[in-house]
Amino acid sequence: MRADHTNPLRVYVLRADRQTWLLKTAHLSTPTTLVFELPLLASKPFLDSLEYGGCLPVREWEFIILDSSLTVLVSYIWNSLRVTRVCLPTLENQSVKPLSLAVECAVAEVKEGGPTGDAPRSSVTPSGRLPMSVLPAIQTKIDGLPEVEWGISKVETFKVGDGANKELVLTTSPERLADPFRNWLGGGNTPKGGTLYFLNCHLQIGFRYRFTGLRVRTVAPALSLNYSPTPATIRLTYTSIRF
Numbered sequence: 001m002r003a004d005h006t007n008p009l010r011v012y013v014l015r016a017d018r019q020t021w022l023l024k025t026a027h028l029s030t031p032t033t034l035v036f037e038l039p040l041l042a043s044k045p046f047l048d049s050l051e052y053g054g055c056l057p058v059r060e061w062e063f064i065i066l067d068s069s070l071t072v073l074v075s076y077i078w079n080s081l082r083v084t085r086v087c088l089p090t091l092e093n094q095s096v097k098p099l100s101l102a103v104e105c106a107v108a109e110v111k112e113g114g115p116t117g118d119a120p121r122s123s124v125t126p127s128g129r130l131p132m133s134v135l136p137a138i139q140t141k142i143d144g145l146p147e148v149e150w151g152i153s154k155v156e157t158f159k160v161g162d163g164a165n166k167e168l169v170l171t172t173s174p175e176r177l178a179d180p181f182r183n184w185l186g187g188g189n190t191p192k193g194g195t196l197y198f199l200n201c202h203l204q205i206g207f208r209y210r211f212t213g214l215r216v217r218t219v220a221p222a223l224s225l226n227y228s229p230t231p232a233t234i235r236l237t238y239t240s241i242r243f
Helices: 044-052 175-186
Strands: 011-016 019-023 025-030 033-039 061-066 072-078 080-088 100-108 137-142 152-155 158-161 167-172 192-199 205-220 232-237 240-242
Touching: 011 025, 019 033, 025 061, 044 080, 044 158, 137 152, 158 167, 167 175, 167 205, 175 205, 175 232
Parallel strands: none
Antiparallel strands: 011 019, 011 061, 025 033, 033 100, 061 072, 080 100, 080 158, 137 192, 152 167, 167 232, 192 205, 205 232, 205 240
């Protein structure tokens, strides 16, 4: 079995029963581990699966590699897949960078086919690549902190799934916008619920992260610097996340 199939001249397709995803990159890092990258807005089924131990209600999976003419080079088929970890992208206000995320999955009993084998089809005609999502505005809603709604300028990349540390790193700019978090930390640090909304250019919700049990771990700088224009970094912990 060939392990690494990431190649800019290849097309990578993942099929699950009747669903199809066109992937940005993909490779079998081990015979039982599939890692792939796909647009953020196409990722919700994989993120939602984490609520159920990473399992999706799918009977058969097929990973297909095609050349630039969309002819199948090789395919792999299996019946068992579990999402083990997802790496969410960095999100920033006013960013026009296309957003994608990486998904790591455990697979079992993988069977390799080829262009003349029984498993793969001789060709695949995708309907077109899914557009990479661009979400340039961040809206924050945390229980009891209405003043932070438009104060977050950046959300750092973080992982969810097996072994994730359940930490969220936010940036405010200027640093005085971190005062509500400083007050929260100094006033008992009671757990709160909250949601991060990521909005498109029309201020419509493109994606959201919903948290329970949010608490402040640190704010740096710890004290406001008299309206300094420098940013502040806020580290939060959470109990659970939903998408």
